[in-house]
Amino acid sequence: MASFEYNRAWGVILPVLFLISSNSPSWVLGAPQVPCYFIYGDSLADNGNNNNLETQAKANYPPYGIDFPDKATGRFTNGHTSVDIIAGFLGFDRYIQPFASAKGSEILIGVNYASGGAGIRDETGQQLGDRISLNHQLQNHLVTISRVRDMLGSNATAYLNKCIYTVGMGSNDYINNYFMPDVYQTGKLYTPEQYADVLIKQYQQQLKTLYSYGARKVAIFGLSVIGCAPTEISRFGTNRSLCVDKINSAVMLFNDRLKPLVDELNRNLADAKFTYIDFFGISTAGLPVLRVASSTCCKVREGGLCISFETPCSIRLLHAFYDGFHPTEIVNLVFGARAYTALLSSDAYPFDIHHLAMI
Template identity: 50%
Template sequence: MESYLKKWRVVFVLLSLGLSVVKAQQVPCYFIFGDSLVDNGNNNGLVSFARANYFPYGIDFGGPTGRFSNGKTTADELAELLGFNGYIPAYNAVRGRRILTGVNYASAAAGIREETGRQLGQRISFSGQVRNYQNTVQQVVSLLGGETQAADYLKRCIYSVGLGSNDYLNNYFMPTFYSSSRQFTPEQYADDLISRYSTQLNALYNYGARKFALIGVGAIGCSPNALARSRDSRTCDNRINSANQIFNNKLRSLVDTLNNNHPDARFTYINAYGIFQDMITNPSRFE
């Protein structure tokens, strides 16, 4: 089911951005921000339990790479559909002109809040990923010969951002390690996340990003982790899903605000929660 979700998410992004699914490369570069769903090796060198550079990870990919899957991630699928010759490299492994095709900054266990995922060890939070992107931009300026050339180049690239799941699973709904659920109501917590999210998105905008695909939080109350904690190992945790929906609704509103404030940019909301729910409700559509 997860593979279907990934493919539908990819197609939805392409359609939302007005791109056709063809072999020719559609955009000059693709930049990726996120967590374990799209991490392709950035955590390999970190002191962390959130690593996937060992078997059985990668068994359908020729071996473990740091991807938290048996094979390709959503970002890999999208890179293929966008016509890239190869996958977008991890930030910790890319050098030189290779950055001109884009960089993957995602880090497993990362969240919008700085402390999210700390019980798992080192990880690169959203703000840290943005700082790494800013370092990349300085290199792009040098490679292309100036800020004007770099800005013209970067405005044609796609930026996908998918964070927030860990802020719930590895923060808000983990009261043994975090106090956030005692400090904030679900509404207040979502407001805090959106405020931090907005700050980082504006930082990306200020460093040349113009085409954004913002992926909402999926139905993580139905994740294997959440199901394992239920009484029958099959019932979704509605507390988590309800909190996710609050965040997603606020993210939709943020997208509208950003589009109004930045008319030269395009922000698109990707309804991952709705896609997942549609698969559960109408499984025959995905056979």
């Protein structure tokens, strides 16, 4: 019976993977398309930066990593993250190392600064404990730049200009800030429209700071359907809808401001090539087959993370969410593949990461 169910799962998933692979290059070893890849983000991209922090936002224990070669590394999923997938498509034959442990010449192929619980706003996620906000991640990048200059000298700036940078921030500014009125004031101070404006204004300055540090090829990830996360549904209810509509509506207000932001940055910053990846659209229009199972794959504790060492679901291919917040590897594969090579014209604006790398 288990074998039949697993085969049936592949029968559902394989058509999706075929559509991806027919529009995307295969993972191959060889020279990467860009010299390095730098990653900024939250738990969707964290690959170990939170492991040694005093925080509830950790994933360095089973059943996280059950399908990952190195097992529980700190990735908040069963296998690869979307940025792992993107790194593979870019031609890197090694995983981009977390800032917490990257050393020596490893930094020349890039660094992952992402931190679970982190946000655009410095206070975001503070109830979880330590986390590395986007401002702090940018400070960490200055440390990396200093090390790169020590190795490459006067060639460092030109080298960094050629790299790919991805930034995926904002989810926690809603989940672990705006929609926690008992902890944060933002939900009382701002309407959803005002809060989106406040976030975008700060985000704009942070992206300009990243540009001033040498970033020229930057992909900005839009927020996904965080109102469909099982823990958010459990917390707020859906009022007969499929998801928590007030959260997804607020997220859309933020996402709607990202295209104009990309246009403004490209227009006003010399040689800037910013682009927007529409993860919300990919979630709603591109992953209907993965809604077969909307419950969590692992057993979760209060707060939405997996209970340590509990056995997760056996057919992970049919689950969109691994824990109460984070997608399974199959969803990350779709996100990463379509961020790299757009399957629909709406997936990326003005171009996907493949074209960004070729510029």
